[in-house]
Amino acid sequence: MSGAPAGDHAWIARFLEAQAAELGAATNTLLAYGRDLKDFSAWLSPGAGGFAGVTQERIESYLLHCDAQGLATSTRARRLSAIRQLYRFAFDEGWRSDNPAIRISGPGRSRQLPGTLDMDEVDRLLAAARASGRDDMARVRNTCLLELLYATGMRVSELVALPVSAARGDPRLLLVRGKGGKERMVPLSPPAREALATWLRLRDTAASGRRAEAGADGSPFLFPSRGKSGHLTRNRFYLLIKELAVAAGVAPSRVTPHRLRHAFATHLLENGADLRSIQMLLGHADLATTEIYTHVLEARLRDLVLTHHPLARDAQ
Structure with a gap:
């Protein structure tokens, strides 16, 4: 072995540094890798040589x-993936002359179909957003959040952290920074x-008033907050969308930010969009991730036939 770090924690630290610097891995990904590798390290018997002495067995x-x-x-499957990545890196760095994880097959993930919402449910949620809120500004913000989420299929983390600069000038497209810092353009309906322009007018008016009172610069975020992050948090938006579900008469258990992302993709596919375009809009690195929406559509069409075809009804 050449220049291998001393101790498992040093292995993990060097590996994570490389993932962040070379691949631009997202913070959540790095945290998950760190947790999984620390668990593996804790399980290994003391005195067995740690990561450096691990065998396939x-x-x-x-x-x-x-x-x-x-x-x-x-x-x-995620833990095995973290171990594979670590030993691939160790082999490339010359810390080990072999890769003990290369021949190990994973447990095989079950491919669950993502839950989604139908058009009527989305319409009711949008109507609830327009009518729900403690004042006009809250209602306009809620409407903008829901319209943007459904129109673009953004991840909730991408939505709440949007910079206000991306929304200036009545854009037809939004520049979104996704996982690993990768950027993509998404069109706006x-x-x-309209919802974005209305929210910007109210937001800017309120921001001007605050600056006049405090002499402070405005927030760089489209949806500012006084919290530590400076913008609306994922948790707050999650609670908000549950409140809107209740107001819309949709079961709160069926409504999550990610389910609206699924609705965006499923409804596009139902209306003739191709998978490659949906992949680009969602920011999926692999087309195989996007292909699951074909199974959603197939399942819905199958249910439609079983429910409405006269011969299917006769057989029940």
Whole structure:
């Protein structure tokens, strides 16, 4: 081994530094890698040489241990992925002359279809946003949030952290910074553009008043907040969308920010959009991730036939 760090924690630190610097890995991804690798390190027997002395059999035994703990398939697959990434990096860096994880097959994730909302439910949520809020400014902000989310399919983390500069000048397209700092352009529908323009007018008026009182610069975010992040948080938006679901008469358990993202993709596919375009709009790195929406559409069409076809009804 050449220049291998001393101790598992040093391995993890160097690996995470490289992931952040070379690949631009997102903070949440780095945190997940760190947690999974620390768990693996804690499981290894003291005195066994740590990461540097691990064999394929030891990794397989660890995965059996995770299974015996009752961990979900997705969790076990994620932990194996972290271990694979670590040893690929260690091999490339010359810390090990082999990669003990390269031949280990994963537990195989179950491919669950994403939940979605139909057009009527989305319309009711948008109507609730226009009518819900403690004052006119809150109602306009809520409307803008929902219109942008459904019109673009953004992740909620992308939505709440949008810079106000991206929304200036009545844009037809928004520049969105996604996972790993990757940027993409998403088009805005006419209702979304109208909601955005209305919110900007109210936001700027309120910001001008605050600056006049405090002599402070305005927030760089489209949806500012007084909290530590400076913008509306994911948790607050999650609670907001649940409140809107109640007001809309839609079961709150069916409504999440991510489900609106699924609705965006599913409704595009239903209306003839191609998978490659949907992949670009959603910011998926792999087309296989986007292909799951074809299964959603197939399931809905199958249910439609079973519910409405006369021969299907006769057989029931």
